Amino acid sequence: MSDRLPGFSTLAVHAGAQPDPTTGARATPIYQTTSFVFNDADHAASLFGLQAFGNIYTRIGNPTNAVLEERVAALEGGTAALAVASGHAAQVVVLQQLLQPGDEFIAARKLYGGSINQFTHAFKSFGWNVVWADPDDIASFERAVTPRTKAIFIESIANPAGSITDIEAISTVARKAGVPLIVDNTLASPYLIRPIDHGADIVVHSLTKFLGGHGNSLGGIIVDAGTFDWSAGGKYPMLSEPRPEYHGIRLQETFGNFAFAIACRVLGLRDLGPALSPFNAFMILTGIETLPLRMQKHCENAKAVAEFLAGHPAVASVSYAGLPSDKYNQLARKYAPKGAGAVFTFSLKGGYDAGVSLVSKLQLFSHLANVGDTRSLVIHPASTTHSQLDDAAKIKSGAGPDVVRLSVGIEDKEDLIADLEQALGA
Numbered sequence: 001m002s003d004r005l006p007g008f009s010t011l012a013v014h015a016g017a018q019p020d021p022t023t024g025a026r027a028t029p030i031y032q033t034t035s036f037v038f039n040d041a042d043h044a045a046s047l048f049g050l051q052a053f054g055n056i057y058t059r060i061g062n063p064t065n066a067v068l069e070e071r072v073a074a075l076e077g078g079t080a081a082l083a084v085a086s087g088h089a090a091q092v093v094v095l096q097q098l099l100q101p102g103d104e105f106i107a108a109r110k111l112y113g114g115s116i117n118q119f120t121h122a123f124k125s126f127g128w129n130v131v132w133a134d135p136d137d138i139a140s141f142e143r144a145v146t147p148r149t150k151a152i153f154i155e156s157i158a159n160p161a162g163s164i165t166d167i168e169a170i171s172t173v174a175r176k177a178g179v180p181l182i183v184d185n186t187l188a189s190p191y192l193i194r195p196i197d198h199g200a201d202i203v204v205h206s207l208t209k210f211l212g213g214h215g216n217s218l219g220g221i222i223v224d225a226g227t228f229d230w231s232a233g234g235k236y237p238m239l240s241e242p243r244p245e246y247h248g249i250r251l252q253e254t255f256g257n258f259a260f261a262i263a264c265r266v267l268g269l270r271d272l273g274p275a276l277s278p279f280n281a282f283m284i285l286t287g288i289e290t291l292p293l294r295m296q297k298h299c300e301n302a303k304a305v306a307e308f309l310a311g312h313p314a315v316a317s318v319s320y321a322g323l324p325s326d327k328y329n330q331l332a333r334k335y336a337p338k339g340a341g342a343v344f345t346f347s348l349k350g351g352y353d354a355g356v357s358l359v360s361k362l363q364l365f366s367h368l369a370n371v372g373d374t375r376s377l378v379i380h381p382a383s384t385t386h387s388q389l390d391d392a393a394k395i396k397s398g399a400g401p402d403v404v405r406l407s408v409g410i411e412d413k414e415d416l417i418a419d420l421e422q423a424l425g426a
Helices: 008-016 041-048 063-076 087-096 113-118 124-127 138-144 167-177 253-273 278-288 292-312 329-335 351-361 391-396 411-424
Strands: 080-084 104-109 131-135 147-157 181-184 200-205 220-224 314-317 341-347 377-381 403-407
Touching: 008 063, 008 278, 008 292, 063 080, 063 220, 063 278, 080 087, 080 253, 087 113, 087 147, 087 181, 087 200, 087 253, 113 124, 113 292, 124 131, 138 167, 147 167, 167 181, 220 253, 292 314, 292 341, 292 411, 341 351, 351 377, 351 403, 351 411
Parallel strands: 104 131, 104 147, 147 181, 181 200
Antiparallel strands: 080 220, 200 220, 314 341, 341 403, 377 403
16 A cells, blocks of 8 residues: 555454465464464574564464454554453453552443452452542542552443543543553444543453454453553563563563553463463454444444433433433543444333343343344343442442443344334333
């Protein structure tokens, strides 16, 4: 191509990929192998010493996964990426590079229920402590900062309510505190929001959701923005201090603006081991090729469904940032002008029992714990994904007893509305 920068849809199809040099295969092959042959002893030593790039063992890297990593990094505007086994694995690997026992990170209170559980309970065994802040009150992030704070974690579009987070405002807090801003961009995808453009230093995804898009493969990814100075202040020894397992290399000094992605690979993925299978990488790559088309349809359908629900007598309220009346509509216009996403919640006048009843009566919407599928999905968070929280915490996270979450698919919107109408009527 010329010097012209490719557009988003072109990158979604082509970034990171070339015809296979041996066979000429146009689709990226599935390199279903555990390990790779070295050229000679010197080549092997250079790979293990981080003196050369190449393939060693699929737990650390694989050519199929590498195409996926390069493609998502290009779509997000990052310098490098690392694919892992799930979104949860991505969060563990990221924070392992940043936190030592006794350290803290600040997290927005409006998060996916599984992340709330992981941060509150599982991370305690590592000595990592979460401090909660309210994304609707930016000052609460400033108040939460202490000398032990090492990161801030938010979602661009919060799960389950679909609320939009003011990334730039929270980035300002992170800069002032001298810590990186981590943004989970799962619900938006880079088609709707690119957090790095608004001050994020690290972006994570559950590839399982909109990027893969078909509900058939688990995966996660970490994108390095290349914007943070890991040597400043000595806060991040994993990146700034000599690594004894690599002959004293300082990762920040050696790898510069993609040092964090390297650290996640050679310190996190190598030792913790949550490798993404090449087959799943292939499936997710195939899904990404249609991401722009799918997201347009997802958002069009979601807005139509939200408008229908807002006018239904059984519905108490609808939380969808794409509605002009929604409290997050101005933020949606700023951060996601192409659409406010496809995941949102609504409250039923009948409360908890009505929510449980509704999900059992829907026929086209599948009742399951996932989002971002081509198929429309429904769940009652208070009895499932957020059931481990008490009622007060459920309400704070946007998953009160009367709340139902939809992930609107790419079917015909008239059919989706008809299904909701019959279930609400019943």
